[in-house]
Amino acid sequence: MLYAKGLENVVVAETTISAIDGEQGTLLYRGYQAEELAKSADFEDVAYLLLNGQRPTEAEKDDFSTALKTMRPLPDDLKKLLAALPKDLSMMDALRTLISSYTGKEGWPPQQQEAMRLVAIVPTIVAAWANRSCGKDAIEPDPSLNHVANYLYMLTGEKPHAAHIRALSAYLILTAEHGMNASTFAARVIASTEADLRSAICGALGALKGRLHGGAPTGVLELFSDIQTADTSSETLLREKLERGERLMGFGHRVYKTTDPRANALREVLKSLNNQETFLSEAVAIEQLATQLLAEYKPGRQLHANVEYYAAAIMEALRLKPDWFTPTFCVSRVVGWCSHVIEQSQDNRIMRPQQQYCGPKPD
Known part of the structure; x- marks a missing residue:
């Protein structure tokens, strides 16, 4: 069977x-x-x-x-x-x-x-x-x-x-x-x-x-917070997480082997929010860096941003509590x-x- x-x-x-x-x-x-x-x-x-x-x-x-x-x-x-x-x-x-x-x-x-x-x-x-x-x-x-x-x-x-x-x-x-x-x-x-x-x-x-199902956006905010408060560069912090075997919340999906189409749409939506240009550029930069590092540390896994990554960014922009x-x-x-x-x-x-x-x- x-x-x-x-x-x-x-x-x-x-x-x-x-x-x-x-x-x-x-x-x-x-x-x-x-x-x-x-x-x-x-x-x-x-x-x-x-x-x-x-x-x-x-x-x-x-x-x-x-x-x-x-x-x-x-x-x-x-x-x-x-x-x-x-x-x-x-x-x-x-x-x-x-x-x-x-x-x-x-x-x-x-x-x-x-x-x-x-x-x-x-x-x-x-x-x-x-x-x-x-x-x-x-x-x-x-x-x-x-x-x-x-x-x-x-x-x-x-x-x-x-x-x-x-x-x-x-x-x-x-x-x-x-x-x-x-x-x-x-x-x-x-x-x-x-x-x-x-x-x-x-x-x-x-x-x-x-x-693993409904809590992912909170994990993404924790990732943003870790990067913003770290004494090291974003790349160094992300590398340390990956070398410890930690999961980068907001990346990877059981179904999608490319960027989650919902993440693409929400990235565009985030641009429409007033006074969020700096936050958007930071979120996009982190996404690009994390995607590159995931390809390096987990080759063949095709781990890209999922809907929760930009959902967390939008929730933060709207000032909704975690x-x-x-x-x-x-x-x-x-x-x-x-x-x-x-x-x-x-x-x-x-x-x-x-x-x-x-x-x-x-x-």
């Missing part, structure tokens, strides 16, 4: 949601280039596309956006639960707890309306917990703002700048979906048992909490998770892989 550690190169599902070409460095959403969508579309356009299989007309987009706005506010029971949770609980744990408690009409198969409720409520939960962690009251959603602008508003209490909205929109569009990653696979496995949508999303949140990075990722990826759960339900078979026993045998 074939054994593939980590299920590498094992196909576990057919999908019409997204396609990744790791050799060419491309990412498609329902046949559209994700990079191009990040430049020209709003988050609502892409959420509709992923959930429905086609881009919306203007009327469909208006209806979809209006529906999301009506679903944003936290119900009173969730507000009470949020206030009762331990203050030292991590934001990911709080998000998972609140999602698991978000009741509604659910069953099998999951319905579009359930997915929209989760897409709408996740930003509100994240922002409410962020404010509670800072000793502040939650900020109610503003129905005059679109999905991304409203999220930034709920985090800060201030109407965001257009450049900041555009930058975060691009990031959220580019991270809304990415194939059979660990959290998406977890969601589909749970959905294959005919569990409800909330259970599948909570499983995905649990998978995303791990440092604890908010992974939950902000959830604000977008919940769209992909829901899309996969719905797709799984349409042609379901319970996931049941085999294992290869390598323990002791009886005499």
Whole structure:
């Protein structure tokens, strides 16, 4: 029986949601280039596309956006639960707890309306917990703002700048979906048992909490900080890390053998942020140096910048706290998770892989 550690190169599902070409460095959403969508579309356009299989007309987009706005506010029971949770609980744990408690009409198969409720409520939960962690009251959603602008508003209490909205929109569009990653696979496995949508999303949140999946942007910031505070040159510091066998966070990807197309798009987005020219040039210089050194120390591995490298740079430019990075990722990826759960339900078979026993045998 074939054994593939980590299920590498094992196909576990057919999908019409997204396609990744790791050799060419491309990412498609329902046949559209994700990079191009990040430049020209709003988050609502892409959420509709992923959930429905086609881009919306203007009327469909208006209806979809209006529906999301009506679903944003936290119900009173969730507000009470949020206030009762331990203050030292991590934001990911709080998000998972609140999602698991978000009741509604659910069953099998999951319905579009359930997915929209989760897409709408996740930003509100994240922002409410962020404010509670800072000793502040939650900020109610503003129905005059679109999905991304409203999220930034709920985090800060201030109407965001257009450049900041555009930058975060691009990031959220580019991270809304990415194939059979660990959290998406977890969601589909749970959905294959005919569990409800909330259970599948909570499983995905649990998978995303791990440092190897959802924690990478924080590691990139630590890398930036090490370089900025080092007494030696950037090259010397990076060489020392590689010689100690440390991983350079923000570089390398299980799928892409060239620069992550999402990183290319976010590099361009970073240029649009005001007063970020120096930071951008530093980030680009570090990327080029690290890529050269990785080719030297790990020849043949083809380790290039991934989405988390420039995501960290954008999060820093927007002054989002590191604890908010992974939950902000959830604000977008919940769209992909829901899309996969719905797709799984349409042609379901319970996931049941085999294992290869390598323990002791009886005499």
